Amino acid sequence: MLNRFMQMRLRDLIILAIILFALPLFLNNPFHYDLATQMAIIAATVVGLNLLVGFAGQISLGHAGFFGLGAYFTGIMTSSYGWSSVPALVVGAIAVGIIAWIVGRPILRLKGHYLSMATLAVGFIIAIILNNERALTGGPDGMPVPAFTVFGWELSPFGSYNLLGMELNGSEAWYLFAALVLLVAVWLAQNLIDSPIGRALRSVHGSEVAARVVGVDTARYKSLVFVVSAIYASAMGSLYAHFQGFITPAVAGFDFSILFITMVVLGGMGSTMGVILGAVVLKLLPQVLADFQELETVMFGAILMLTMIFMPKGLLPTIQMAVGKRMKKKAGGQA
Amino acid sequence: MLKTILRRTGQVAAIAAAGLVMSAQAAEPIKIGSFLSVTGPASFLGDPELKTLEMYVEKINEDGGVLGRPLELIHYDDVGNASNARNFASRLIRSDRVDIIVGGSTTGATMAAVPLVEQAKVPFISLAGAVVITNPVKKWVFKTPQTDRMAAERILTDMKDRGITRFGLISGTGGFGSSGRTQTLDVVEQMGMEVVADVTYSGSDTDMTAQLTNIRNTDGVEAVLNFGFGQGPAIVTRNYAQLGMELPFYQSHGVASDSFLELAGDAAEGVRLPASPLLVPDSLPDDDPQKQVVQDYKAEYEARWDSKVSTFGAYAYDGLMLAVQAIEAAGSTDKEAVREALENIQGYVGVTGVFNMSPEDHNGLEADSFRILEVQNGEWKLIN
Numbered sequence: 001m002l003n004r005f006m007q008m009r010l011r012d013l014i015i016l017a018i019i020l021f022a023l024p025l026f027l028n029n030p031f032h033y034d035l036a037t038q039m040a041i042i043a044a045t046v047v048g049l050n051l052l053v054g055f056a057g058q059i060s061l062g063h064a065g066f067f068g069l070g071a072y073f074t075g076i077m078t079s080s081y082g083w084s085s086v087p088a089l090v091v092g093a094i095a096v097g098i099i100a101w102i103v104g105r106p107i108l109r110l111k112g113h114y115l116s117m118a119t120l121a122v123g124f125i126i127a128i129i130l131n132n133e134r135a136l137t138g139g140p141d142g143m144p145v146p147a148f149t150v151f152g153w154e155l156s157p158f159g160s161y162n163l164l165g166m167e168l169n170g171s172e173a174w175y176l177f178a179a180l181v182l183l184v185a186v187w188l189a190q191n192l193i194d195s196p197i198g199r200a201l202r203s204v205h206g207s208e209v210a211a212r213v214v215g216v217d218t219a220r221y222k223s224l225v226f227v228v229s230a231i232y233a234s235a236m237g238s239l240y241a242h243f244q245g246f247i248t249p250a251v252a253g254f255d256f257s258i259l260f261i262t263m264v265v266l267g268g269m270g271s272t273m274g275v276i277l278g279a280v281v282l283k284l285l286p287q288v289l290a291d292f293q294e295l296e297t298v299m300f301g302a303i304l305m306l307t308m309i310f311m312p313k314g315l316l317p318t319i320q321m322a323v324g325k326r327m328k329k330k331a332g333g334q335a
Numbered sequence: 336m337l338k339t340i341l342r343r344t345g346q347v348a349a350i351a352a353a354g355l356v357m358s359a360q361a362a363e364p365i366k367i368g369s370f371l372s373v374t375g376p377a378s379f380l381g382d383p384e385l386k387t388l389e390m391y392v393e394k395i396n397e398d399g400g401v402l403g404r405p406l407e408l409i410h411y412d413d414v415g416n417a418s419n420a421r422n423f424a425s426r427l428i429r430s431d432r433v434d435i436i437v438g439g440s441t442t443g444a445t446m447a448a449v450p451l452v453e454q455a456k457v458p459f460i461s462l463a464g465a466v467v468i469t470n471p472v473k474k475w476v477f478k479t480p481q482t483d484r485m486a487a488e489r490i491l492t493d494m495k496d497r498g499i500t501r502f503g504l505i506s507g508t509g510g511f512g513s514s515g516r517t518q519t520l521d522v523v524e525q526m527g528m529e530v531v532a533d534v535t536y537s538g539s540d541t542d543m544t545a546q547l548t549n550i551r552n553t554d555g556v557e558a559v560l561n562f563g564f565g566q567g568p569a570i571v572t573r574n575y576a577q578l579g580m581e582l583p584f585y586q587s588h589g590v591a592s593d594s595f596l597e598l599a600g601d602a603a604e605g606v607r608l609p610a611s612p613l614l615v616p617d618s619l620p621d622d623d624p625q626k627q628v629v630q631d632y633k634a635e636y637e638a639r640w641d642s643k644v645s646t647f648g649a650y651a652y653d654g655l656m657l658a659v660q661a662i663e664a665a666g667s668t669d670k671e672a673v674r675e676a677l678e679n680i681q682g683y684v685g686v687t688g689v690f691n692m693s694p695e696d697h698n699g700l701e702a703d704s705f706r707i708l709e710v711q712n713g714e715w716k717l718i719n
Contacts, residue, residue, distance in 0.1 A: 029429050029430055030425075030429045031425050031429035031430040034429070035422070038422075131508065132508060134517070139510065139513045140443065140508070140509055140513060141442045141443050141465060141467065141510045141513075141514060142417060142443050142446055142447065144446070144450065157454075158454040244418060244421060244447070245450040245451075246417070246421065246446055246447045246450055247417075248417040248418075248443045248447065250416055250417055250418065250443070251418065255416075286419070287422070287426070290412070296412070297374065
């Protein structure tokens with residue numbers, strides 16, 4: 001029974017759903033909900049990035065650029081042009097998808113460091129534009145973003161809501177919304193991974209030449225997954241902007257791109273649950289370490305370094321492997 | 336080794352526990368929250384601000400606290416990042432439940448926290464410069480530094496006094512520079528002056544000769560104004576001297592610190608800028624109401640930290656003192672009462688200027704709280 005459950009395709013999704021909906025039992029003030037909501041949004045972004053990095057084996061150091069574009073598209077359209085949130089999110093995501101496709105075709109021909117450099121440049125260019133178009137984006141000091149609205153119904157972190165007879169404050173409502181979004185993001189990603197496209201992508205990761213020999217149109221699949229991960233980033237950027245209520249060009253900055261890629265590597269490349277864990281750990285650490293003051297940065301670096309030295313595959317895959325070995329030993333002993 | 340660590344931890348825990356018991360016996364502390372850019376690119380703002388807050392909270396507690404209650408400073412480092420600032424503001428308000436917030440080193444960090452502060456109804460005194468923070472007025476948000484608009488007004492008034500009406504503007508593309516540029520262009524129209532050349536540089540540029548040559552070759556330019564902070568303005572100043580430009584040269588208050596003199600060296604000779612009187616405490620006339628406050632702050636800060644005083648720390652000094660004065664006037668830490676008291680503070684003599692708050696003005700300073708200084712023989716000289 002347990003074994004069959006462990007082999008189910010939707011196992012991870014169910015476990016994640018249980019964790020997400022049990023979590024509120026441990027959250028006791030709106031600040032915790034605040035953090036959890038951000039984690040969910042960032043985790044969904046990283047799940048998208050993982051499709052590109054973990055499955056197709058392509059590095060993107062400019063992903064925050066797409067995230068920032070989505071955030072700013074939403075910010076500008078909803079505040080200056082009076083659009084509703086959903087159309088802004090969707091149109092923004094489509095626009096970013098097209099941009100990703102246009103820049104993706106040529107740069108995905110590059111490999112290794114050259115590909116990293118090219119994506120890095122794309123991220124930088126987007127950040128520079130957001131910084132300098134002061135009339136549109138408010139420049140380096142940022143711009144305010146109105147609350148998320150659907151058909152005149154407003155989801156604000158400061159409102160209060162009634163869901164099936166339960167009284168919810170704005171932070172709790174946002175958390176539930178973000179948790180649902182994360183589940184949908186994971187479900188879509190897992191379906192993509194288990195589809196023929198996913199298999200083609202993994203073959204590209206394994207050996208691009210071999211993949212081409214067996215008839216995989218590698219260029220097409222690579223730009224497809226690049227576009228998909230950019231759309232993930234853009235959509236999550238839009239939600240992030242609504243949730244934060246204020247955005248600065250730092251959301252499209254280099255630091256943020258590096259944070260994303262670190263989450264993927266730390267959590268475990270190619271493991272959807274792993275990268276979510278990576279996002280949670282990296283969002284949580286600065287808050288936990290804040291009490292150590294000057295030592296914060298040193299400890300942060302040390303933790304990352306030690307994890308990479310002793311767990312080069314990432315947090316979750318290493319843990320899973322250790323647990324798997326144990327269980328096998330146990331099973332062997334019994335037989 | 337491990338044993339020593341364990342023993343140390345034990346000792347620390349014991350001391351902490353003793354501290355807890357003691358503070359439980361004493362009156363409940365007044366919690367002052369702060370998020371500052373203590374490290375990262377804006378650390379030259381956050382570092383002196385934090386030192387000032389720590390030092391004066393200690394001092395006030397030694398003198399018996401406020402309303403008979405000690406102050407407790409809870410502070411976080413936002414590393415100059417706006418989304419961190421928002422998270423820490425959220426933590427201060429919702430988890431630490433502070434009574435008032437004094438912080439926000441940069442405009443971005445401040446503005447990111449504003450929606451939260453307004454909704455949670457917590458008085459917030461910002462230490463950042465741009466005019467957007469208090470214009471339009473936000474019910475719960477105050478600030479202590481003069482706005483960049485006032486700096487622009489002060490500089491342009493001084494130019495006009497010297498008979499200059501047409502000048503070249505060079506500004507950084509960072510938050511400070513680009514906001515300053517917008518304000519300058521706005522003030523220029525009102526004062527009937529004209530910006531004949533308008534060029535920018537980015538924070539990481541290492542040579543601004545091209546931009547300056549552009550200004551020099553513009554017809555009818557009578558002076559040059561640079562709005563920016565960090566290393567950029569020092570490089571502009573050096574390039575200016577290298578090009579042998581003879582026009583009067585103005586900098587903004589963004590570089591009003593002694594480290595600018597070190598960075599720019601001889602090239603800074605003759606540069607004028609608006610600044611806090613803190614840079615020239617001893618040249619202030621004796622009847623200047625700020626003289627005593629300024630001299631005391633400088634002496635106390637330098638004695639305690641063994642480093643040069645900075646105008647940015649003074650913003651934190653004024654912020655803390657305004658908070659204390661408001662809590663005393665309100666007679667409690669009731670947030671609405673403190674907010675109202677803050678709004679009604681009149682004639683508080685601070686290091687930055689004399690504050691006269693009102694419901695329409697949450698900054699409370701006038702443009703003439705800036706003094707115009709000129710660099711002469713490698714030192715600041717008070718002009719007016």
